[in-house]
Amino acid sequence: MTKRHVSLKDLATELGVSVSTVSRALKNHPDISPQLTEKIKKIASERNYTPNPLAMGLLRAQTRMIGVIIPDIVTHFFASAISGIESIAKEKGYYIVISSSSESMEKEKESVENLIKSRVDGIIVCLSQETNEYSHFQKLIDNEFPVVFFDRICEELNTPSVIVDGHKAVKEIIRHFKDNGCKRIAYISGPSHLNISKNRKEGYIEGLHECGLIFQPELLVECNLSANDASLATKQLLNLENKPDAIFGINDTIAFAAMKEIKKYGLKIPDDIALVGFTDEFHSTVVEPTLTSVTHPTFLMGREAARLFFNSFEKGPTYNEKVTLPTELIIRNSSVKRKH
Amino acid sequence: MTKRHVSLKDLATELGVSVSTVSRALKNHPDISPQLTEKIKKIASERNYTPNPLAMGLLRAQTRMIGVIIPDIVTHFFASAISGIESIAKEKGYYIVISSSSESMEKEKESVENLIKSRVDGIIVCLSQETNEYSHFQKLIDNEFPVVFFDRICEELNTPSVIVDGHKAVKEIIRHFKDNGCKRIAYISGPSHLNISKNRKEGYIEGLHECGLIFQPELLVECNLSANDASLATKQLLNLENKPDAIFGINDTIAFAAMKEIKKYGLKIPDDIALVGFTDEFHSTVVEPTLTSVTHPTFLMGREAARLFFNSFEKGPTYNEKVTLPTELIIRNSSVKRKH
DNA sequence: TTGAAAGCGCTAACAG
DNA sequence: CTGTTAGCGCTTTCAA
Numbered sequence: 001m002t003k004r005h006v007s008l009k010d011l012a013t014e015l016g017v018s019v020s021t022v023s024r025a026l027k028n029h030p031d032i033s034p035q036l037t038e039k040i041k042k043i044a045s046e047r048n049y050t051p052n053p054l055a056m057g058l059l060r061a062q063t064r065m066i067g068v069i070i071p072d073i074v075t076h077f078f079a080s081a082i083s084g085i086e087s088i089a090k091e092k093g094y095y096i097v098i099s100s101s102s103e104s105m106e107k108e109k110e111s112v113e114n115l116i117k118s119r120v121d122g123i124i125v126c127l128s129q130e131t132n133e134y135s136h137f138q139k140l141i142d143n144e145f146p147v148v149f150f151d152r153i154c155e156e157l158n159t160p161s162v163i164v165d166g167h168k169a170v171k172e173i174i175r176h177f178k179d180n181g182c183k184r185i186a187y188i189s190g191p192s193h194l195n196i197s198k199n200r201k202e203g204y205i206e207g208l209h210e211c212g213l214i215f216q217p218e219l220l221v222e223c224n225l226s227a228n229d230a231s232l233a234t235k236q237l238l239n240l241e242n243k244p245d246a247i248f249g250i251n252d253t254i255a256f257a258a259m260k261e262i263k264k265y266g267l268k269i270p271d272d273i274a275l276v277g278f279t280d281e282f283h284s285t286v287v288e289p290t291l292t293s294v295t296h297p298t299f300l301m302g303r304e305a306a307r308l309f310f311n312s313f314e315k316g317p318t319y320n321e322k323v324t325l326p327t328e329l330i331i332r333n334s335s336v337k338r339k340h
Numbered sequence: 341m342t343k344r345h346v347s348l349k350d351l352a353t354e355l356g357v358s359v360s361t362v363s364r365a366l367k368n369h370p371d372i373s374p375q376l377t378e379k380i381k382k383i384a385s386e387r388n389y390t391p392n393p394l395a396m397g398l399l400r401a402q403t404r405m406i407g408v409i410i411p412d413i414v415t416h417f418f419a420s421a422i423s424g425i426e427s428i429a430k431e432k433g434y435y436i437v438i439s440s441s442s443e444s445m446e447k448e449k450e451s452v453e454n455l456i457k458s459r460v461d462g463i464i465v466c467l468s469q470e471t472n473e474y475s476h477f478q479k480l481i482d483n484e485f486p487v488v489f490f491d492r493i494c495e496e497l498n499t500p501s502v503i504v505d506g507h508k509a510v511k512e513i514i515r516h517f518k519d520n521g522c523k524r525i526a527y528i529s530g531p532s533h534l535n536i537s538k539n540r541k542e543g544y545i546e547g548l549h550e551c552g553l554i555f556q557p558e559l560l561v562e563c564n565l566s567a568n569d570a571s572l573a574t575k576q577l578l579n580l581e582n583k584p585d586a587i588f589g590i591n592d593t594i595a596f597a598a599m600k601e602i603k604k605y606g607l608k609i610p611d612d613i614a615l616v617g618f619t620d621e622f623h624s625t626v627v628e629p630t631l632t633s634v635t636h637p638t639f640l641m642g643r644e645a646a647r648l649f650f651n652s653f654e655k656g657p658t659y660n661e662k663v664t665l666p667t668e669l670i671i672r673n674s675s676v677k678r679k680h
Numbered sequence: 681t682t683g684a685a686a687g688c689g690c691t692a693a694c695a696g
Numbered sequence: 697c698t699g700t701t702a703g704c705g706c707t708t709t710c711a712a
Contacts, residue, residue: 083440100426359690371698
């Protein structure tokens with residue numbers, strides 16, 4: 001491309017005025033005569049002038065770009081959150097730059113570094129499942145660099161965050177299982193250092209308690225959030241002498257994997273084993289039986305995260321709002337037993 | 341954040357040398373004495389110096405950012421393609437900026453404009469399903485601005501592109517249906533102006549012909565690629581006096597929707613109606629029956645698109661490689677009739 | 681009412 | 697071997 005963009009200088013020489021005059025005219029500076037302003041604006045639009053963001057960025061020391069670090073982009077939940085972030089970034093005239101951590105803490109650290117190198121104005125992050133050490137974020141926060149967490153957050157860090165009320169959601173699930181006659185309710189959790197695992201586990205235990213059920217350690221298994229590992233975890237549960245009659249997966253991916261495994265064992269869902277997931281992806285309604293799940297307001301979560309981000313710009317480094325979004329249990333066929 | 345990044349100037353004053361000396365030392369210019377170079381590098385790394393990409397961008401008139409325009413980000417196929425693009429962009433030290441068209445031509449045009457405004461070095465795009473007019477890309481190509489298409493491409497435009505061999509893939513599907521005793525094979529297509537619709541339709545008609553079946557216009561229905569519209573299209577087929585005994589959906593989303601609808605009608609898959617999709621999303625193996633589908637090398641497609649993009653940098657505006665990727669039919673339960 | 685000049689961070693001639 | 701200067705595109709004092 002020969003001469004890609006026209007600059008103020010181009011316009012200035014064409015009009016025989018100075019660059020500063022053009023600059024001023026374009027932003028309606030009162031000092032410039034209305035006629036000149038008019039004339040300048042006219043040819044600016046004719047020549048498709050658009051300000052060079054690089055130059056502006058240099059000047060203002062900001063890029064109007066937000067770094068977004070997520071475990072991966074192909075999982076519906078993350079994609080949807082990104083979509084939410086993008087929607088409000090767009091309104092504000094910001095761009096987002098996405099960087100996947102691939103669920104690896106090492107790559108997450110790299111992402112942070114690269115994003116900083118590219119001078120993003122701040123970052124919005126959902127932690128990798130491996131992340132159990134937060135110095136790479138602590139450093140930024142200490143430097144008053146805007147950091148917002150969503151979903152998988154670090155609770156100790158003094159920075160805005162958005163989460164979902166997993167505690168309450170799981171209690172609802174347990175109640176629902178109980179209402180359907182389940183007595184041995186298993187929970188396939190994620191890595192125990194993750195806040196989502198912790199919250200949901202608390203909800204699990206408290207829920208059992210409230211339903212007069214006792215917590216059986218062998219019914220709480222952990223997996224690394226991959227479908228494969230979830231299958232293993234499910235097998236472990238199904239090989240129990242005293243099998244569970246209900247399984248709750250920490251997300252829908254886990255629940256889908258569990259579903260496959262249960263079918264492989266020749267057990268019936270929901271009659272032999274009731275099943276509930278979390279996140280409510282589109283496919284919950286396609287699988288057989290349709291999957292009962294907790295709706296996770298994914299898009300909204302992204303929007304909230306972005307909102308907090310822009311707030312932290314305005315309100316400064318002391319700003320530290322924590323948002324908790326509600327969930328809703330959507331009951332489908334996988335958890336409603338016909339006889340009990 | 342007080343003083344976010346150190347500059348060459350900072351280092352220069354600290355060391356009592358000039359900026360250019362620092363600049364040169366950092367890139368191992370032979371003119372600078374080894375000792376000085378060593379010393380400069382040492383404190384540069386101590387101070388965490390990283391070059392300011394804005395300044396570099398201004399100078400070189402390039403941002404090292406690639407604009408990526410996709411219909412949406414939550415569909416697995418697009419997310420996966422982005423992932424592929426990102427993987428090779430990263431290798432080259434480029435960032436990608438994603439912009440969704442939401443399947444709207446209007447928004448696609450906006451995306452192009454915004455991306456150009458933000459001075460990306462080129463764009464990689466998968467057309468919105470509405471796009472039937474290409475002036476917004478033509479303009480860029482005329483200006484020798486790098487544009488690469490993937491999957492949903494404009495065949496007339498003289499620019500690199502990556503597609504999948506839909507023609508061949510569909511012929512394989514028809515053959516497979518035939519082998520399973522199907523005689524009335526329906527095809528739920530997308531908007532007819534899309535290249536993917538056209539290719540697959542050709543494959544459909546040719547495939548029927550090769551199998552000694554005749555093309556029945558009522559068995560070819562179009563939908564707008566949404567699950568909703570696909571349900572409608574399916575209904576239309578199921579309401580036919582002479583129902584189809586096989587349905588092929590242009591992608592898995594369509595196939596899933598068709599599956600729901602067929603079940604609702606109380607028909608059995610595959611025995612009453614065999615079903616095949618396209619793209620092979622993860623959930624193909626979770627639905628019941630498991631969905632026969634064509635694997636679409638989504639990640640690879642993104643990588644190829646990115647590769648072509650960088651090629652077009654090196655080889656200049658005449659470069660116009662067209663890549664066609666192979667597919668593979670993965671046979672599962674939705675298409676294998678037990679009796680025929 | 682308009683222009684000149686400096687500076688954001690960096691590189692690349694051009695001088696010494 | 698190292699420093700000076702100009703310039704990428706823009707805004708913003710300071711002068712006129």
